[in-house]
Every structure is written in C-alpha cells, then in structure tokens.
Amino acid sequence: METSNTTWTNICAANDLTPNAGICALYNEQQVAIFLCKQTNNVYAVANYDPFGGANVLSRGLIGSTQDIIYVASPLYKQRFNLSTGECLDSPDHKLKTYNVRIENDQVQLKEAS
Amino acid sequence: MSKQRVIVVGNGMVGHKFIDTIIGSDNHNFEVITFSEESRLAYDRVQLSYFFSGKTADDLALTDAAYYEENGIKFVLNDKVVDLDFPNKNVITASGRVESYDKLVLATGSFPFVPPIPGNDQEHCHVYRTIDDLENITESGKTSKVGVVIGGGLLGLEAGNALVNLGVETHIVEFAPRLMAVQLDDGGGALLKRKIEELGVQVHTQKATTEIVAGEQCRYRMNFADGSFLETDMIIFSAGIRPQDELARSCGIAIGERGGIVINNHCQTNIDDVYAIGECALWENFIFGLVAPGYQMAKVAAAHMQGDKETEFTGADMSTKLKLLGVDVASIGEVHGQTPGAQSYTYHDEIEQVYKRLIVSADGKKMVGAVLVGDVEAYGTLLQLKLNDMDLPANPSVLILPAAGGEEAAGMGVDALPDTAAICSCFDVSKGDIKEAVAAGCCSMGDLKESTKAATGCGGCSALAKQVLDSELASLGFEVNKDICEHFAYSRQELADIIRVKRIKTFSALLAECGSGIGCEICKPAVASILASYWNDYVLEDEHVGLQDTNDNYLGNMQKDGTYSVVPRMPGGEVTPDGLIAIGQIANEFNLYTKVTGGARVDLFGAQLHQLPTIWKKLVDAGFETGHAYGKSLRTVKSCVGDTWCRYGVKNSIGFAIELENRYKGLRSPHKVKFGVSGCTRECAEAQGKDFGLIATDGGWNLYFGGNGGMRPRHGDLFASDLTDEQVRTYIDRIYMFYIRTADRLQRTSVWLENLEGGIEYLRKVVVDDSLNINAELEAEMQNNIAHYQCEWKTTIESPEKLKRFKHFINSQEQDSGLVYKIVRGQRFPLEKEIEVTELV
Ligand SMILES: Cc1cc2nc3c(=O)[nH]c(=O)nc-3n(C[C@H](O)[C@H](O)[C@H](O)COP(=O)(O)OP(=O)(O)OC[C@H]3O[C@@H](n4cnc5c(N)ncnc54)[C@H](O)[C@@H]3O)c2cc1C
Ligand code: HEM
Ligand code: SF4
Numbered sequence: 001m002e003t004s005n006t007t008w009t010n011i012c013a014a015n016d017l018t019p020n021a022g023i024c025a026l027y028n029e030q031q032v033a034i035f036l037c038k039q040t041n042n043v044y045a046v047a048n049y050d051p052f053g054g055a056n057v058l059s060r061g062l063i064g065s066t067q068d069i070i071y072v073a074s075p076l077y078k079q080r081f082n083l084s085t086g087e088c089l090d091s092p093d094h095k096l097k098t099y100n101v102r103i104e105n106d107q108v109q110l111k112e113a114s
Numbered sequence: 115m116s117k118q119r120v121i122v123v124g125n126g127m128v129g130h131k132f133i134d135t136i137i138g139s140d141n142h143n144f145e146v147i148t149f150s151e152e153s154r155l156a157y158d159r160v161q162l163s164y165f166f167s168g169k170t171a172d173d174l175a176l177t178d179a180a181y182y183e184e185n186g187i188k189f190v191l192n193d194k195v196v197d198l199d200f201p202n203k204n205v206i207t208a209s210g211r212v213e214s215y216d217k218l219v220l221a222t223g224s225f226p227f228v229p230p231i232p233g234n235d236q237e238h239c240h241v242y243r244t245i246d247d248l249e250n251i252t253e254s255g256k257t258s259k260v261g262v263v264i265g266g267g268l269l270g271l272e273a274g275n276a277l278v279n280l281g282v283e284t285h286i287v288e289f290a291p292r293l294m295a296v297q298l299d300d301g302g303g304a305l306l307k308r309k310i311e312e313l314g315v316q317v318h319t320q321k322a323t324t325e326i327v328a329g330e331q332c333r334y335r336m337n338f339a340d341g342s343f344l345e346t347d348m349i350i351f352s353a354g355i356r357p358q359d360e361l362a363r364s365c366g367i368a369i370g371e372r373g374g375i376v377i378n379n380h381c382q383t384n385i386d387d388v389y390a391i392g393e394c395a396l397w398e399n400f401i402f403g404l405v406a407p408g409y410q411m412a413k414v415a416a417a418h419m420q421g422d423k424e425t426e427f428t429g430a431d432m433s434t435k436l437k438l439l440g441v442d443v444a445s446i447g448e449v450h451g452q453t454p455g456a457q458s459y460t461y462h463d464e465i466e467q468v469y470k471r472l473i474v475s476a477d478g479k480k481m482v483g484a485v486l487v488g489d490v491e492a493y494g495t496l497l498q499l500k501l502n503d504m505d506l507p508a509n510p511s512v513l514i515l516p517a518a519g520g521e522e523a524a525g526m527g528v529d530a531l532p533d534t535a536a537i538c539s540c541f542d543v544s545k546g547d548i549k550e551a552v553a554a555g556c557c558s559m560g561d562l563k564e565s566t567k568a569a570t571g572c573g574g575c576s577a578l579a580k581q582v583l584d585s586e587l588a589s590l591g592f593e594v595n596k597d598i599c600e601h602f603a604y605s606r607q608e609l610a611d612i613i614r615v616k617r618i619k620t621f622s623a624l625l626a627e628c629g630s631g632i633g634c635e636i637c638k639p640a641v642a643s644i645l646a647s648y649w650n651d652y653v654l655e656d657e658h659v660g661l662q663d664t665n666d667n668y669l670g671n672m673q674k675d676g677t678y679s680v681v682p683r684m685p686g687g688e689v690t691p692d693g694l695i696a697i698g699q700i701a702n703e704f705n706l707y708t709k710v711t712g713g714a715r716v717d718l719f720g721a722q723l724h725q726l727p728t729i730w731k732k733l734v735d736a737g738f739e740t741g742h743a744y745g746k747s748l749r750t751v752k753s754c755v756g757d758t759w760c761r762y763g764v765k766n767s768i769g770f771a772i773e774l775e776n777r778y779k780g781l782r783s784p785h786k787v788k789f790g791v792s793g794c795t796r797e798c799a800e801a802q803g804k805d806f807g808l809i810a811t812d813g814g815w816n817l818y819f820g821g822n823g824g825m826r827p828r829h830g831d832l833f834a835s836d837l838t839d840e841q842v843r844t845y846i847d848r849i850y851m852f853y854i855r856t857a858d859r860l861q862r863t864s865v866w867l868e869n870l871e872g873g874i875e876y877l878r879k880v881v882v883d884d885s886l887n888i889n890a891e892l893e894a895e896m897q898n899n900i901a902h903y904q905c906e907w908k909t910t911i912e913s914p915e916k917l918k919r920f921k922h923f924i925n926s927q928e929q930d931s932g933l934v935y936k937i938v939r940g941q942r943f944p945l946e947k948e949i950e951v952t953e954l955v
Pocket of ligand 1: 123124125126127128129130149150151152159160161162163193194195196221222223224242243244269272358361391392393394402403404405406408
C-alpha cells in the first residue's frame, strides 16, 4: 500500500470503530492503534507497539482519564499513555508516536503528524 | 532585580536536565540560553539503540521547541561555541554570534575515541554516539554483508546488536582478553562471550588492529598485530569515550592530565561563574560515563547557582545492570580483586549458563563487589548491601545460590534496609524519603511517583519501591483510602450496592449516577465484574466492550507477546479420550503450545487474535465450553475420583465436583474462585487449600471456606460439618453471593474472610441463621445467574458482528509481524526480545 505522508488516507468505515475501545490499522507499514472515545467524542491514533512489553498490543488496552488527560493503559503491564501526545504517564522518558486522525464522510482517515 | 543570564553550552542529556531543573525550581530568576552543535534538541542517548527497532528521532526526544518556548528558554541549534571570553563574560559561536552570561555551564559531553589506526577514516567506518551516526550506519548496512565492531565494552555490544538487527554477519573485535573488561571478571566475560557466540555473533578477543586496507572478499581487510586478519564491509569504532574538553582547554580552564574539565563538589571549574557537568567533567580524577551521575551534577550546579551551598556532588555508584544482545549482565562495586585480602564465592552453572561471583572483604563481613551473568535476579539485594555497607548474612553464599525447590529466592526483607538506602537511583530517592512521603499521606504507587518521582526513571526499582511503600503503610497502620479510583468516590462494595439497589445496567449509567471523567483501567473492569455478577449479561454486549480488560474482551488471557491462551473447561478434570484427541488435533493444527495445568485441565498457548474464533468453533463443535481462565470468576473444581473408583472413598467426589463446577461456571466475582472436593479425609484433592473445599465423611460433607494457595497459603476454616448435598448447594450459594456483594476489588475469599468482623462465626450467623435477613435475596440472585449462564465463546462465534473485532488489523488481512518463536522441547515459545530495555541504575 503506497501512501503519501502529507495526504489523508482512508482506513476503514467510521462504524468499524467500537465506542470506547481500540482497533489496529496498518498504515504506511506501521501498526497504528485508533480509539474512539464516546464521552469526549474524539478519535485518537498512536503507535500500536508497547515499548515496555515489546509487543504490538496497545489497540487492545483500556482507555481512561485522569484529570483532563485521556489515555490508554497497556493490556500487558498497564503503563498509561496520553492519547493526545503519546507520552507515558508512568515513565516520562517513553513516548509513543502519534498520528493525525479524523472522521470524514464516514471514513476514518490517518495522516502522519507533521 | 534584573534577571541573571545563564548560558548552557551543549544541549545533551545533562545540559537539558540542568535546564529542566531550573524550570522546575520555584521563583528562579534566570534567563537561560542553550547552544547545541547538533541539529536537534536533547534526545535520549541511553535509548539510542531503539532507533534500530523503529523508534524515530521524535520518539527519542527529551524535550521540544514548544516546551522550551513556553518556559522562556532560548536555544540555538547547529551553532558550536568556539570561544569563551572570561574577562567580558561572553561566549562566541562558530557563526560569529556573541552572547553575554552571568553564569556559564559547560555540558559538552564526550566523543567516541577512534584509535589512530591507518585507514580508520574511510567511508564505511563509523562511531556510535548520535542519531546522525546511526543514520549513517543504517545506510552502510544496506550495502554490507559483514560488519565489525572494534571494542567489546558496553557500547560495543550495543553496536554489535545494531549490526545484527541490520542483518549483517557480525563480529566483535576486542583488544583485552575478555568482553566488558571494565565491569566483568574473566569467568563472567567468558560466559558472556559464549552466550553471544550462540547468537551467531563472532567474538575475537586479544586482537590489536594495526591497519585497515582494501579487502578481497569484502570492502576492507583489518590486519591484526598477531598476523591474522578479518575481512569486512563496514566498521564501527567503540573503543571508549573521551571528554569533550577542547573548548575549555583552548580557553585556559583547568583540565585533568588525561582530559576532562576539573570540577569541585559544587561542579565549579577553576574560573569564576563557570560550571561543568556531565561526561565532560572530571571529578576527583574520574569521568562518569553514565547518565545518572551527570543528572546529579546538573542538580548540584542548579542548586549552587541559586545560593544552595549545602548540596554537593560526592561521587556516584557505577554499578550496572543491562541486557546486552539478549543476555542479562550486571556488575556491582569492585570486581577486579584490587581490594587487599578480598575473597570470593563463585557459582557457575554451565548447563543453565549462569555465572555469579560475590567478592567479600577479608573478614567476610562486607561485600566488595559482584558479577552476574545470565541471571541477575540478585542484583537489587546485592546492590543494597553494597551501597549501604551492610553486614553480610552469616553464610553469604546463599545470596548467589539458586533457591532450592520452590523456596523464595534468598533475599533480605526491606525492613532490614537503613533509611539511607537508595531505592531509586535515577531520582535519588532513599528509603527515608519514601517513609516521609508516606507519613505525609502518600498511600499508593501513583502518589509516590508523583511526590518523589521514585520508579519513574528506568523503572528498575518499582518492585522495591512498592515493597517499601507497603511495609511503611502497614507499620503505620495507615487508614488506606477506599475509593476505588479518581472517578468514583466509593469502594467496590459501595458501588456494588448502588448498582444492585438502583438496578444500574451499564457503566455509562453508573458514571452519570455517581462518577466523573470517563473511567479508567481500575474502575471499568471492576464495574464490568459487578454488572456481570448481578445481571450476568453477555460480556461482549457493545455497552460492555470498552470496560473489560483485554482478557475478558477477547475471551482469552493475553500472553507476553500479545497472543492468547485457549482454555476449554473440563469440569472436575474429567475428559473423554475423544475430547482429548480433539484438543490435541486442534493444538496441532494451530501449532499451540500445550500444557496440563495445576487446575487439572489443558491450556493451549500462542493463539493469535484472528485464530481465536476458528479455534473455539472447533472446540465448541467437539463439545467443549469456555473455561473462563480469562475472567475473575470460577476457575476449576479440583477433585479426586472418590467412591466411584477409590478403595477408600465414601462419597462421589467427582460427580459432585462436576455438578458444582457446572453450577457456578461463568459467575464473575471480585477475584477468581477455586473449589476442591475430596472423597474422604485423606484429602487427595487438597480441598482445604481452595476458596471452597469439601471433604466427604461418613456423616456427609465438611465444608471449608477461605483457603488459598499462592504467595500466602492458607487453609480454609471449617464452616459446617456433615452436610447433605442440598445443604452444601444452599450454603455455597449464599456465601458466594455475600462475598460478591461485599468484597473489595481483587480481594480473594481468604482476605475477605480475615477482614470480616467476627470472622467465620459471623459468616455462619449470616448464612445459617439469616441474621441479616438477606438469604432469600442472595439465593434469588444466584438463581438468576445460573439461569443466565451462557458459554461466551459459543455466543461469540455465532455473531458475525462480534467477530469483526477478532482481527489484528481492521484494514488488512496481514498478521502481526512482531511474533517470533523458538522451539524448546519440541514446542513453540515466544523468543525473548533482544536489548529491550537498557536499564540505568
Ligand atoms: C549508544 C549509547 C548507549 C548508552 N547507554 C547508556 C546506559 O545504558 N546507561 C547510562 O547511564 N549511560 C549510557 N550512555 C551514556 C549516556 O548517554 C551519557 O552519559 C550521557 O548522554 C551524557 O550526557 P551529557 O549531556 O554529558 O553529554 P551528551 O549527551 O553527549 O551531550 C553533549 C552535547 O553537547 C554538544 N556540544 C559539545 N561541544 C559543544 C560546543 N562547543 N558547542 C555546542 N554544543 C556542543 C554535543 O554535540 C552534544 O549534543 C550511553 C551512550 C551511548 C552513546
Ligand atoms: C495474583 C496472583 C495470580 C495471578 C495474577 C495469576 C494469574 C493467572 C493467570 C493469568 C492464569 C491463566 C493462564 C492462562 O490461561 O493464560 C492462571 C492460571 C492458573 N493459576 Fe494463577 N495467578 C495467581 C495466583 C495463583 C495462585 C495463588 C494459584 C494456586 C495456588 C494459582 C494457580 C493457577 C492454576 C492452577 C492455573 C491454571 C488454571 C487453569 O487451568 O485454568 N494462581 N493464573
Ligand atoms: S480423597 Fe479419599 S476418596 Fe479421594 S482419592 Fe483420596 S483416598 Fe480416595
């Protein structure tokens, strides 16, 4: 799949997302975890690779909030990652790559963050 | 008062730490400017090698422009400071820029030493220090078959791993007789060499390269002093580092004999208002090539600048624990026998490939050093012994000997540690600091991390920090906050009451009723469990999907590599030969690792997400149901065959065990629940070690409650004797439901019982005498549950909508490319990842 870094790429239908849970997409040969948070009505996209567990599993983590931060907790060892910035809340030295994501014409779309 | 101007030369790890410390200090009065020769702001050099496992420069960044701008920090990239004018207090850069300072901080780091070998400056010769270097190495790797690392120290081995990852044939050439000459002794070095060679990396020790010339098979040929040679396409030099002191030297700052900017305990150089920190600084004739001592210097310099003359840099521990090329290695203290009269204990297991050496003082009372290769479990304990100069136990060898059959590994309880013991070295948090934090009201790891930063660096100390925290909490008899999390100001029991009384059916309804935020990984599964206990809905209803741990969500326990286990139920451990054959065939077809568990059933491991539905379809077709191994629910009912076969049996324990397992299967509870049923008092099913235990006697069943195995084994209390089958069912229904209603999240029945005021006596009053007048309710709730039981896997495979989620990628049929296996004893196991974390200690 050849995709450019500067344009939006269609990934799946908006209703393929499960509310308040994640899915994993293959985008530019990268594994990307996409989450739909119903309460904030936002979609988020971060790398699917858990740097602590060393496995591609973050899309299967639970999402939660602390104060105003929306995060995903790794299903392996529970480290939490800020879904907006990719930062790990439990170990500030670790950071996930983030992606631009939006829902447009009922399609979930991804783009590399600039 | 006008602001003081601070210039920081070098924006590496330590320069950034200094700036971050200034940003973090209250009411500081500094204007900061930093210069970097590199094209990017500080990044994490320690994790540099992750670059090869897909991390980008952005992933490694320690800071960004926005953060600096927000905090008023000015920065200039790509501009090297080339001159310092002390009389006028100016710095001058390569681009001709002149800036004045009140205080100057040199954090110029170090550079890799490249031995003066003729031919060392060719195109495919590299060093290993910056992101740019790694980019160049990657480029060379694309056109190379063979690669050599010169230098077998810590960094050389990391570079070796990089070559392995690039897929080139990898050699390590070391001048000394062993690998990691600084940290290891001969025995440790030899084992490390052997292990690394098993991974296909070729190690050449005692080789001095004399020249690099054109090769025949490969691009280059390295000639060695002993006449031998090696051909290679690329070379990485990793022969040590040298402090970057060129600028300081040329401007007349005092430099050590072998390099390094001389500093005192306040990190001041010999020039007024000029400090040096990090790898460029020389303290007591010593350069610290690790980041933690640099961070300490950064804090000391920042404190001194703000008038704090008390904080001093007094040296740092150089002990290390690392995973190199997948091999665990640790070194503590002095290991080269330079302490007069020192004696040592050595444990060398050639089969398991473990080497441990403990070096002790002449009188055998104190530890001098230790080397661990292959098994670094003892690192924490040994490091504490060394750092705190504690007395060794009477027989120090137990510290490195493996634990005999099932015993806990020998260690020292945290209570034995003095208050000065450093728990977290990254942030310099002592046991005393944790005690203070607890006394000031901190009562969870989260609080502790926030208030002391302990365990937020490399994370290596989190287990130890937690132990200290727990032991402090316990010794203070602290009233622990019972709120389940920040989203609900209620305990699990209170939430269960609200859900039951107000008949709440979904998480969002509960959140609206009495919570805030969107929930978290603590409250969501807990509430999901309560909802399931009362209403026994199908767990994959859309409303519930976002609530469950991945285990419940995909109806399997996630394993370390992201695959799942498959555990079909086998009530009472009974299985027909045909059933067993079906399981074997399925395991064979999907190449699943197969093991008979202590729960008397067969677990299959390594199923990928997309395979789960097919595997379960086959299991369901063969007559199996889910074993709920993933849920906090009834696990298994262990039993003996009882009077059906056994000469001694007095009751049908296997029949009753199967009946009970089928009665309670699928029921969600605060924690997992296990049963045991023995056919006579010989107790072959070990029923007293289970949550509910039944032992047959001539007069009927004896019912035990609150048993537990595991970390804190406990025998159940005898609840009642000589019961009929019917009485057993009734009593268990009531106790089980009462436990579900009132226990805390993740509280086993044993702990619940111990915390129940009045204990087993009280429980008898509630269950037998109905003192709370709730038995009718409890029984009705249990009946409701039993009536609503469903095999979740059966329901799932019948619903195409639900199956959509059992796929690795939503937009592709490809599989997770991250799964790698090795074959051991004829079965498949996940391959350990190499150099996952280079831990700092
Ligand atoms: C691959 C690798 C793995 C490592 N692993 C570990 C580990 O596991 N544990 C551990 O403790 N340590 C490890 N280290 C060491 C650790 O990275 C260093 O101790 C740490 O980076 C030192 O920080 P520093 O700020 O002193 O130097 P640096 O991070 O090198 O920063 C110095 C900066 O100053 C710049 N500079 C120099 N001169 C000038 C000038 N005149 N003008 C402007 N800018 C200038 C340089 O370009 C550089 O950016 C590792 C190092 C490497 C390379
Ligand atoms: C908090 C502590 C514990 C945790 C987190 C834990 C976790 C687990 C998990 C995740 C499994 C399922 C493996 C899988 O299917 O992938 C499992 C199975 C098992 N555990 Fe534990 N366990 C704990 C304590 C105990 C204790 C105390 C015992 C016994 C004394 C025990 C005995 C078993 C047995 C026998 C099995 C296999 C059961 C089966 O066939 O389903 N565990 N445990
Ligand atoms: S517990 Fe009693 S009945 Fe059961 S196997 Fe042992 S001896 Fe036989």
